[in-house]
Amino acid sequence: MTTLNIREVLFATDFSDVAREAGRTAAELARHFGARLHVLHVVGPGRDPEPAPESLARAVEALGPGLRTVAVTASGSASREIAAYAAAHSVDLVVVGTHGRTGVSRVLLGSVAEAVVRRAGCHVLTVPPGGLKPAAPSSAPSSAPPEPERCVVCAQVSDELICAHCRARIRGESLERKRAEERGGHSLAG
Amino acid sequence: VKEHTVSLERAMAKAAAPLEGVVKKVEHQVLVGHVVDMLLSTAVKNDASLVVVGARGVGTLQRLLLGSVSESVLRHADRPVLIVRPSA
Numbered sequence: 308m309t310t311l312n313i314r315e316v317l318f319a320t321d322f323s324d325v326a327r328e329a330g331r332t333a334a335e336l337a338r339h340f341g342a343r344l345h346v347l348h349v350v351g352p353g354r355d356p357e358p359a360p361e362s363l364a365r366a367v368e369a370l371g372p373g374l375r376t377v378a379v380t381a382s383g384s385a386s387r388e389i390a391a392y393a394a395a396h397s398v399d400l401v402v403v404g405t406h407g408r409t410g411v412s413r414v415l416l417g418s419v420a421e422a423v424v425r426r427a428g429c430h431v432l433t434v435p436p437g438g439l440k441p442a443a444p445s446s447a448p449s450s451a452p453p454e455p456e457r458c459v460v461c462a463q464v465s466d467e468l469i470c471a472h473c474r475a476r477i478r479g480e481s482l483e484r485k486r487a488e489e490r491g492g493h494s495l496a497g
Numbered sequence: 498v499k500e501h502t503v504s505l506e507r508a509m510a511k512a513a514a515p516l517e518g519v520v521k522k523v524e525h526q527v528l529v530g531h532v533v534d535m536l537l538s539t540a541v542k543n544d545a546s547l548v549v550v551g552a553r554g555v556g557t558l559q560r561l562l563l564g565s566v567s568e569s570v571l572r573h574a575d576r577p578v579l580i581v582r583p584s585a
Contacts, residue, residue, distance in 0.1 A: 428582060435576060
């Protein structure tokens with residue numbers, strides 16, 4: 308059995324709340340493994356990545372004491388730069404924040420975290436709001452009030468863990484339905 | 498299905514055996530149903546702090562084709578997901 312050997316951890320941040328959450332997790336893991344923590348911020352293509360913004364220094368500071376950190380900036384496509392940096396610095400684990408279960412999540416997750424997972428050659432940990440703790444609703448912004456039972460995927464009120472709609476979507480049935488709707492739409496228009 | 502489940506249970510016990518002693522407690526179960534549904538609902542039921550899934554493949558092409566299960570889990574999970582790559 309192979310053991311998980313984590314010496315270099317890369318935390319990619321866009322300075323959002325979600326990233327901050329992921330940073331906390333990354334810092335905890337780096338401390339646990341005694342690993343070096345690389346904090347990477349990627350600016351848009353063509354923009355000068357130097358000097359590193361003040362916010363990067365603040366982000367590093369927020370990770371707390373007892374860490375060996377390296378703060379870096381790069382410019383280009385976020386996922387590409389993250390994967391390239393990970394490869395160049397023999398990173399063992401990349402930690403990225405995701406926007407959790409809100410409706411916007413798929414768009415945002417689709418853009419960076421998912422692309423990182425596809426591109427990176429190492430382990431990737433995705434951290435939604437709430438972090439690496441038993442679900443703490445206090446840290447999840449207003450999107451998921453705890454009162455009624457909600458679908459774990461879309462957070463809509465539902466008696467089931469995963470509502471029928473999401474289950475259908477996960478299974479790809481929505482694609483078929485959309486096709487059917489489109490066909491219907493065309494026939495109505497025509 | 499029942500017969501198959503029994504043999505899978507046996508395989509699971511074998512797979513879990515090396516973990517005994519390494520971690521505090523190992524539980525294993527075989528569920529019948531849609532893979533992603535089952536993974537996510539089990540994670541919620543057990544209040545898991547982390548979901549661990551493997552990514553399929555190491556080659557360049559395979560790297561682009563992240564396993565569909567891993568991808569779905571990653572997209573839909575409301576908790577941290579660790580995507581494990583086979584060591585190069």
